[in-house]
Amino acid sequence: MSTQLDPTTQRPAEPAAADRRTWWGLAVLTLPVLLVSMDFSVLYLAMPAITDALEPGATQQLWILDIYGFLIAGLLITMGNVGDRIGRRRVLLAGAALFGVASVIAAFAPSAAVLIAARALMGVGGATLMPSSLSLIANMFPDARQRGRAIGVWTAAFAGGSALGPVLGGVLLHHFWWGVVFLINVPVLAVLFILGPRLIPEYRARTSDPFDFVGVGLSMLGILPLVYAVKTMAAEGVATGPVVIGVIGLAMLVVFIVHQRNTRAPLLDVRLFGNAQFSAAVVVALVGMMALGGMAYLTSVYLQSVMGHDVLSAALAGLPMAVAVAVFSLGATRAADAIGTRAAFVGSVALAAAGNLGLLLLTTSSPIWIYLVFTSIAGIGYGIQFSLVSDVVVGSVPVERSGAASGISETSFELGTALGLALLGSLATLVFRESSGGWDFGDTLGETLHRALDMGDGGTALADAARQAYVDGMHAASLAAVIALTVLGVVLTFVMRTPRKNTH
Numbered sequence: 001m002s003t004q005l006d007p008t009t010q011r012p013a014e015p016a017a018a019d020r021r022t023w024w025g026l027a028v029l030t031l032p033v034l035l036v037s038m039d040f041s042v043l044y045l046a047m048p049a050i051t052d053a054l055e056p057g058a059t060q061q062l063w064i065l066d067i068y069g070f071l072i073a074g075l076l077i078t079m080g081n082v083g084d085r086i087g088r089r090r091v092l093l094a095g096a097a098l099f100g101v102a103s104v105i106a107a108f109a110p111s112a113a114v115l116i117a118a119r120a121l122m123g124v125g126g127a128t129l130m131p132s133s134l135s136l137i138a139n140m141f142p143d144a145r146q147r148g149r150a151i152g153v154w155t156a157a158f159a160g161g162s163a164l165g166p167v168l169g170g171v172l173l174h175h176f177w178w179g180v181v182f183l184i185n186v187p188v189l190a191v192l193f194i195l196g197p198r199l200i201p202e203y204r205a206r207t208s209d210p211f212d213f214v215g216v217g218l219s220m221l222g223i224l225p226l227v228y229a230v231k232t233m234a235a236e237g238v239a240t241g242p243v244v245i246g247v248i249g250l251a252m253l254v255v256f257i258v259h260q261r262n263t264r265a266p267l268l269d270v271r272l273f274g275n276a277q278f279s280a281a282v283v284v285a286l287v288g289m290m291a292l293g294g295m296a297y298l299t300s301v302y303l304q305s306v307m308g309h310d311v312l313s314a315a316l317a318g319l320p321m322a323v324a325v326a327v328f329s330l331g332a333t334r335a336a337d338a339i340g341t342r343a344a345f346v347g348s349v350a351l352a353a354a355g356n357l358g359l360l361l362l363t364t365s366s367p368i369w370i371y372l373v374f375t376s377i378a379g380i381g382y383g384i385q386f387s388l389v390s391d392v393v394v395g396s397v398p399v400e401r402s403g404a405a406s407g408i409s410e411t412s413f414e415l416g417t418a419l420g421l422a423l424l425g426s427l428a429t430l431v432f433r434e435s436s437g438g439w440d441f442g443d444t445l446g447e448t449l450h451r452a453l454d455m456g457d458g459g460t461a462l463a464d465a466a467r468q469a470y471v472d473g474m475h476a477a478s479l480a481a482v483i484a485l486t487v488l489g490v491v492l493t494f495v496m497r498t499p500r501k502n503t504h
Contacts, residue, residue, distance in 0.1 A: 022140050025199035026150050029136060030157035031192045032096055032129035035185050037161030039068065039122065042169035042181045049178035056112035063116045066228075071123030072130075073414035074224040078216045080131035080408075081267050085211065087204040088132045088139070093196055095128025100189040107179030118182075130410045138394050139203045148333030148391045155387040156326035164322075166315030174312075215267040218256035223411065225249030230419055233426065268408065277341065280496045281392040282412045284345060287488045288385050289416025291356060291481040294424030295378065298474045299359070299371065305445050306364055306467045320372050324379030325386070332387035342496040345388060346489050351381030353485035359478040364467045386413075427480055428473035435469035445470045 043065060050056070056064060083091040102121035109115035134154060141147035172180045229246030233239070260266040273279045296318075303314040336344040355378020361370050393409040433441060439462055442448040448466040452459030 021199060024195075025140060025201070026137070026153060028192060028195045028199050029133045030154060031188050032092065032099075033133055033154060033157045034161040034164075035099070035188055036072075036126045036129055037158045038165035038168070039126070039185070042165035043068075046169065046173060046178045046181045049173065050115070053178060054109070054112045054115065056115075060112040060116065064112065064119060067116055068119045068123040068126065069414065069417075070224055070227055071120055072127045073227045073411060074220045075124060075127035076131055076410045076414065077219055077267055077408060079128045080135065080410075081212075083128065083132045083135060085204060087202050088136050089196065089200050089202040090204075091128050092132035092136070092200070093193065095125045095132065096189050096192055096196075097125075098122075099125030099129065100186055103182040103185040103189075107182040109179075134390060134394065134410070136200060136203065139201060145333060145337070147395065148336070148387075149330065151390045151394065152330040152332050152387045155329035155332075155383070155390060159322050159325035159329065159383065159386075162322060166318070167312070170312035170315055210265060212260075212263055212265055212267045215256065215259055215263065218252060218259055219267060222249050222251075222253035222256050223415075226253065227415065230415075238426070272408075276495055277392050280345065280492055281389045282409060284349065284385050284488065284492070285389045285409055285412035286416040286419070287484055288349070288352060288382060288389075289413045290420040290423065291352060291485055292378075292382055293417035293420030294477055294481060295356060295359070295375070295420075297420070297425060298428055298477055299375070301445060302362065302470070302474055303371070305449060306470055307366075307368075317368065317371065318375070321375040321379035324376045325383035328380045328383035329387035332384045333391060335384055336388060336391075341388065341392065342492065345385060345496060346492050348381040348384035348388070349485050349489040349492065352378050352385065353381075353482050353489065355379070355381060356478045356481045356485065360475050362471065362474070364464070364471055424477040424480060428470075428477040431473035431476045432466075432469045435472045437465060437469075439465045441466060441469065 047061065047065070050064065051061065079091065079095070099122055102118045102125060106115055106118035106122065109118055134151070137147060137150045137154060141150045168184065169181050172184065225245045226249030229242040229249060232242040233246075257268075257270060260268045260270050273282075300314055300318075303309045303317055304311065309317065332344065332348075335347075339347070355374045355376070358370070358374025358377065361374070389409055389412075429444070432445065433443075440451070442451055445466055449463055452463035452466065455462065
């Protein structure tokens with residue numbers, strides 16, 4: 001097909017610019033992204049109240065927390081493909097409907113079993129929202145520069161939801177019962193249903209190829225056991241059962257990749273990984289979210305159990321980093337235009353590493369500004385790199401495959417978060433236990449502090465030793481994240497190549 005030329009410059013004509021209606025459509029698209037990210041963070045605040053009301057067992061508590069993330073991680077690639085085939089807006093609205101109904105069921109769940117089932121339905125619905133909304137941006141913004149800005153807005157909404165969740169949840173839980181953390185989804189989804197059909201265009205790929213149901217099964221048999229193994233080892237330590245399940249998951253992923261290479265219409269086009277920028281973007285998503293997920297979890301415990309801040313104060317302390325992520329994700333494409341995609345990626349990874357390195361300055365009595373400054377520096381780096389990841393991934397494929405491609409990047413983000421909690425969390429726990437110095441520590445800092453509290457005045461020294469040991473573990477995890485990010489930056493420098501612009 002011939003390329004249309006601008007009659008004045010005789011250069012390829014620029015894609016049509018998005019109008020005001022399209023930008024309003026983008027605003028509507030950010031609503032489901034906001035909900036998915038909020039739901040990840042807000043439930044942790046509600047768990048004590050849920051535990052008092054429903055009295056779930058220890059295993060049920062884990063499933064209430066994890067089943068949502070498990071199903072999202074396992075279904076992202078599949079739902080991206082489904083949206084490409086039957087209509088991205090249709091899948092988005094159907095998933096939002098399921099998410100809303102499941103939210104109401106969760107809010108009024110009479111038992112832990114019903115809540116787990118509702119959370120599972122929310123995970124299925126949530127898995128449609130992320131790839132559908134991101135891939136629709138590729139349709140709505142054909143101009144690469146505007147698409148990059150739109151993806152920056154999308155990334156900022158995700159960061160905003162992660163920060164807003166604990167703050168909003170803390171305020172609502174102060175006044176209402178635990179179910180309100182699920183009901184806040186309903187009015188937002190109502191706006192999506194009213195405005196979505198009017199402002200968001202429909203898109204579906206024209207293909208007669210059969211749907212890869214075998215690939216769906218293999219992908220879930222690979223991803224779900226792997227995520228389960230990683231999360232279980234993060235919570236309970238390394239054991240034979242989770243290791244075996246993880247190995248089975250890895251083996252099934254190998255079978256899945258072999259199948260994808262040989263089937264006519266694969267869920268995952270493995271040839272995409274031959275594109276250096278695409279592969280680099282996926283690795284940045286994995287390593288970056290691993291560092292961010294580990295840092296967010298460990299510093300949350302630090303602020304509350306070491307520094308003594310309450311839940312709402314700890315959530316507010318996380319706002320500067322979230323604001324940094326949101327603001328700099330909006331300017332990511334400008335940075336890439338100014339210094340090149342490779343330099344922008346490497347620079348953003350360096351900023352994230354510097355922010356994690358600064359956490360080594362935290363002590364059991366540090367002023368809060370140290371935490372605020374260095375997490376904000378890391379937030380600048382994460383904001384740029386995560387926005388560029390989505391932009392590169394979506395821009396690397398034809399528009400009819402952008403749903404499947406966005407599913408790959410979102411799966412990398414999910415796996416990265418799970419790995420951060422497992423690897424960095426386990427390292428911190430190991431150092432915590434090894435730093436007991438003869439004290440009778442529990443398995444966690446929280447358990448040890450409860451033990452110290454039961455001892456009365458005699459438990460002060462135990463509590464102080466436990467807090468210091470926890471900080472030592474957090475330092476070790478932060479240093480590991482710095483090393484991983486530094487290695488990533490070096491690899492990106494040599495592997496990524498910025499395409500030369502055609503000046504003729």
